Amino acid sequence: xxxxxxxxxxxxxxxxxxxxxxxxxxxxxxxxxxxxxxxxxxxxxxxxxxxxxxxxxxxxxxxxxxxxxxxxxxxxxxxxxxxxxxxxxxxxxxxxxxxxxxxxxxxxxxxxxxxxxxxxxxxxxxxxxxxxxxxxxxxxxxxxxxxxxxxxxxxxxxxxxxxxxxxxxxxxxxxxxxxxxxxxxxxxxxxxxxxxxxxxxxxxxxxxxxxxxxxxxxxxxxxxxxxxxxxxxxxxxxxxxxxxxxxxxxxxxxxxxxxxxxxxxxxxxxxxxxxxxxxxxxxxxxxxxxxxxxxxxxxxxxxxxxxxxxxxxxxxxxxxxxxxxxxxxxxxxxxxxxxxxxxxxxxxxxxxxxxxxxxxxxxxxxxxxxxxxxxxxxxxxxxxxxxxxxxxxxxxxxxxxxxxxxxxxxxxxxxxxxxxxxxxxxxxxxxxxx
Amino acid sequence: xxxxxxxxxxxxxxxxxxxxxxxxxxxxxxxxxxxxxxxxxxxxxxxxxxxxxxxxxxxxxxxxxxxxxxxxxxxxxxxxxxxxxxxxxxxxxxxxxxxxxxxxxxxxxxxxxxxxxxxxxxxxxxxxxxxxxxxxxxxxxxxxxxxxxxxxxxxxxxxxxxxxxxxxxxxxxxxxxxxxxxxxxxxxxxxxxxxxxxxxxxxxxxxxxxxxxxxxxxxxxxxxxxxxxxxxxxxxxxxxxxxxxxxxxxxxxxxxxxxxxxxxxxxxxxxxxxxxxxxxxxxxxxxxxxxxxxxxxxxxxxxxxxxxxxxxxxxxxxxxxxxxxxxxxxxxxxxxxxxxxxxxxxxxxxxxxxxxxxxxxxxxxxxxxxxxxxxxxxxxxxxxxxxxxxxxxxxxxxxxxxxxxxxxxxxxxxxxxxxxxxxxxxxxxxxxxxxxxxxxxxxxxxxxxxxxx
Numbered sequence: 001x002x003x004x005x006x007x008x009x010x011x012x013x014x015x016x017x018x019x020x021x022x023x024x025x026x027x028x029x030x031x032x033x034x035x036x037x038x039x040x041x042x043x044x045x046x047x048x049x050x051x052x053x054x055x056x057x058x059x060x061x062x063x064x065x066x067x068x069x070x071x072x073x074x075x076x077x078x079x080x081x082x083x084x085x086x087x088x089x090x091x092x093x094x095x096x097x098x099x100x101x102x103x104x105x106x107x108x109x110x111x112x113x114x115x116x117x118x119x120x121x122x123x124x125x126x127x128x129x130x131x132x133x134x135x136x137x138x139x140x141x142x143x144x145x146x147x148x149x150x151x152x153x154x155x156x157x158x159x160x161x162x163x164x165x166x167x168x169x170x171x172x173x174x175x176x177x178x179x180x181x182x183x184x185x186x187x188x189x190x191x192x193x194x195x196x197x198x199x200x201x202x203x204x205x206x207x208x209x210x211x212x213x214x215x216x217x218x219x220x221x222x223x224x225x226x227x228x229x230x231x232x233x234x235x236x237x238x239x240x241x242x243x244x245x246x247x248x249x250x251x252x253x254x255x256x257x258x259x260x261x262x263x264x265x266x267x268x269x270x271x272x273x274x275x276x277x278x279x280x281x282x283x284x285x286x287x288x289x290x291x292x293x294x295x296x297x298x299x300x301x302x303x304x305x306x307x308x309x310x311x312x313x314x315x316x317x318x319x320x321x322x323x324x325x326x327x328x329x330x331x332x333x334x335x336x337x338x339x340x341x342x343x344x345x346x347x348x349x350x351x352x353x354x355x356x357x358x359x360x361x362x363x364x365x366x367x368x369x370x371x372x373x374x375x376x377x378x379x380x381x382x383x384x385x386x387x388x389x390x391x392x393x394x395x396x397x398x399x400x401x402x403x404x405x406x407x408x409x410x411x412x413x414x415x416x417x418x419x420x421x422x423x424x425x426x427x428x429x430x431x432x433x434x
Numbered sequence: 435x436x437x438x439x440x441x442x443x444x445x446x447x448x449x450x451x452x453x454x455x456x457x458x459x460x461x462x463x464x465x466x467x468x469x470x471x472x473x474x475x476x477x478x479x480x481x482x483x484x485x486x487x488x489x490x491x492x493x494x495x496x497x498x499x500x501x502x503x504x505x506x507x508x509x510x511x512x513x514x515x516x517x518x519x520x521x522x523x524x525x526x527x528x529x530x531x532x533x534x535x536x537x538x539x540x541x542x543x544x545x546x547x548x549x550x551x552x553x554x555x556x557x558x559x560x561x562x563x564x565x566x567x568x569x570x571x572x573x574x575x576x577x578x579x580x581x582x583x584x585x586x587x588x589x590x591x592x593x594x595x596x597x598x599x600x601x602x603x604x605x606x607x608x609x610x611x612x613x614x615x616x617x618x619x620x621x622x623x624x625x626x627x628x629x630x631x632x633x634x635x636x637x638x639x640x641x642x643x644x645x646x647x648x649x650x651x652x653x654x655x656x657x658x659x660x661x662x663x664x665x666x667x668x669x670x671x672x673x674x675x676x677x678x679x680x681x682x683x684x685x686x687x688x689x690x691x692x693x694x695x696x697x698x699x700x701x702x703x704x705x706x707x708x709x710x711x712x713x714x715x716x717x718x719x720x721x722x723x724x725x726x727x728x729x730x731x732x733x734x735x736x737x738x739x740x741x742x743x744x745x746x747x748x749x750x751x752x753x754x755x756x757x758x759x760x761x762x763x764x765x766x767x768x769x770x771x772x773x774x775x776x777x778x779x780x781x782x783x784x785x786x787x788x789x790x791x792x793x794x795x796x797x798x799x800x801x802x803x804x805x806x807x808x809x810x811x812x813x814x815x816x817x818x819x820x821x822x823x824x825x826x827x828x829x830x831x832x833x834x835x836x837x838x839x840x841x842x843x844x845x846x847x848x849x850x851x852x853x854x855x856x857x858x859x860x861x862x863x864x865x866x867x868x869x870x871x872x873x874x875x876x877x878x879x880x881x882x883x884x885x886x887x
Contacts, residue, residue: 273645273646281633281637281640284633286632
C-alpha cells in the first residue's frame, strides 16, 4: 500500500509503512515496456519492465486511475525530443568550471599518445574535420602514415556508410594494430583501388608482418547475402596479402530476440532445473556471448602472439565491430582494466566511433527494430572476464551495473545521440553533466 | 605408490580399466583416476609398457580391504589410535541434548529405513509406539520419504512400503522423488569435452541431470529444516535403506552444519551402532570413469559435498571451512591414505581392525599446520538458520571439482589469497596478477593438484 508519484523524470512509489519511508524510484528512461494486466479482485495490475531488467508490478484499485497512469507512463517513457531527457534537468550543483573539467576527464588524444601515436607508422588525420567524409566518425581519426587524404576519401566511398578503415588499438611492442571499418561495397565483382591501397597501408604500418587479417564478424551466409545488395566482403584475390576470416556473430535482431527469450526464462515461476537449462539453451544468449569472446580472443592472439595487424568489420561497423574491438583491447592491455582505462575504452570504441546509442537503447522514441542489447552484451563479456580473472580488474561488478544503468538512464550526457556529430549539434557539452 | 615426478598417485585411486595403446616402439598408458584426473604416460619400449600396465591393473584392484594403502600409510606426525575418538557420537548427541531448552522441547529430526509394510499392510505395534513417544498430545510430525510416491508404492511389492495414515495418525507424509551414478558419469564426460559448443554444453548439462539432483537434495533438506524451524514439528526422514538419501537430507538439514565435522559424523559415525553409516566401500567404488556400472555405486557423498558447496557460495560467511576441505573429502571418499572411509559400516570396520591399523583422516586434518589450509577466511560465526535459494538460477556447477584438472584455478586461487591477506590486515603485495595479457590455457600440465600432500 502506498502512494504513486509521477514526475517529469521519475515514477516514485512511497510505501505506507510508519517506521521507515521506503521509496522506489524508477526513471522514465529506464522503462522498456508497460503492460496492463487483467483486473483482479484487488485492482488493476500494471507491469513495468525496465531496461535494467527490474520488473515492478503496481496494483491500482480503480480501473480508470490505472488507465490514466498507463497512458501517462507511455508518454513519459517515450520522449520525442532530447531536451525532455533527464540529463538536461539533472543538476548536481557543480559550477561551470567543474562541469567542463568533468568533460575533459577522458581525452582521446591523450589515449592515442599513451599508445605511442603519432609515430613513424601512424598519424592523426583531419580529413574528417567537418564530418565531410564520414558523418558517423569522429573529426580526428588515426590512419597509417602512407594513407594519404586521397586514399582515405577513395576508400570511404567504397565502404558502407563511408566508414573507412581507421585505427582502434596500436600495440607498440610489436607494431601490430587493430583497425575497424564497415563492409566494402564490393558486391560480386566491384573493386576500388584506394580501398585496396588503404589495406596495404595498414599492412605496411607493421613491418614485422607481411600480411594482415581481415575479420568479418558476421556469419558467412549473411555476408554473402549482402553481396546481392552491392555490399559484401573482401575478396582475397583482389586484396594482396590479406587472410580473410569469418567469425559468425549474429545480427542485432537475433540478439534482441535472444535477450527477450532469456528474460522470459528468468520470469518463469518455479521452473525445474531442466526447464531453466533448456530455456537458457533455447535463448541462445550464452552462445552469442561466447561468439563475441571468441572473436575478441582471435584478434588478441593475432596481435599479441602472431604480431599481425587485424582489420575488423561487420555490416556497418558500429555494433559487433565495437564489441569485438573492445574485448580484444581488454585482453591485450591492462590499462583498459583500470577504472579510468575502461571509461576511455568506451569513449573510444563506442562513443567516438559512432555506436548508435539513441537507436539501440531507445533514448528517444524510435524504431523498435533498432533496439538491441549490444553494449549489454559487451558488459556481460567484461563480467565473464572478471569471473575468470578476479584480480585483474580495478573495478567491480557494481561499476559495470552502474554503467549499464546509466546508458539507459540518460542522467548524463555521455551516451546521447548516435554520433559525435549529432552530439556537437546538440551542444550537449555545454549543458550536460558528464 | 606410483612414483611419477611431481605427481602422487595412489593405486586405489585408479579404476581397474586403465587404457593402454601401443604405437611404434613406445606405448601410452592413460590412467583415469577416481578423483577425475586423467594422466597420460608415454613409455618407451613395448614390453616395458605392457609390464607397467599389468602391474597397475593388478595393484589397483586389491580384493582384501586389509591390503589397501591405509593399512600401510604411516605419516610421521601421527600416532596410530589417535584421532578415532576425536568426535564420538555420544559427545555429539550430548551436545544436541544440552541445546534443548528446559521449557519446551525443540523439534527433533529422526531417521530410519522404510517400514516393512509389504503388500499385506502389516503393522507393528512397537514401531507405532516408538513414533508415538516422539510426539506429544496433539503435536504433528512430518515423515519425509525421500522416494517418489510411485517408488514408495512399488516398494510394497518387495516387502517394504510406507507408514499408513491410520496407524500413524499424527504424522503427515511428504514424498520427494535416482540413477545418480549415471548422472555423475555423464556430467564428467561433458566437462572433459573441451571442444564443445555452447548449445551442446547446455544440452548435456541439462540431460545429465546432475544439477537437478542437487536442487532436489537441497530442497528436500530445506523442507525438513522448514518443518522443524517454521512449523516446529518433529521430522522423520527415511528412504528405502536409510543409508543414502536419508543421510544426505538429514546431514544437510542440521543447524550447526557450519562447523566441521558435525555433518560428517552423521555420515560416518566413528562410534555407535553398527548399520548406521553410509556404505562408502560400495558407493564410492569406481567413480566416474569406470566402464563397469556397479549396481551399488552411487555418488551420494559427492552430492552431499556439492550441496554444501552450494551453501558456501550462497552464504560466503557461514561456513568455517572452504572449498578445499570439500575437495579433500571427495578425494578421500574414493581413494585415501586414511581409514576413515574404509568399509561399509561399523561392523566391517571392527572386523578389519581399521582403528588399530590405520590413521584417521580427522586426525590429520586437525593438526594446526593442516587445519588452517582448510579454513574459510570470511567465516563469521552466526547462530541463525540458513535458507538457501533452490531456484535453478541459484544452483551452479561446482567448477572447482568438475573442472579441477581441465582448467587452471590459478586466478581464483590468487583471488582467495588476496582475500586472506585483506582479512588478516596484511599489506597487499605489488599487483602482478594475470600478467599483462589475460589468457587461460586448458589442461595445463604444470598445474599442481589442489591438495598435494
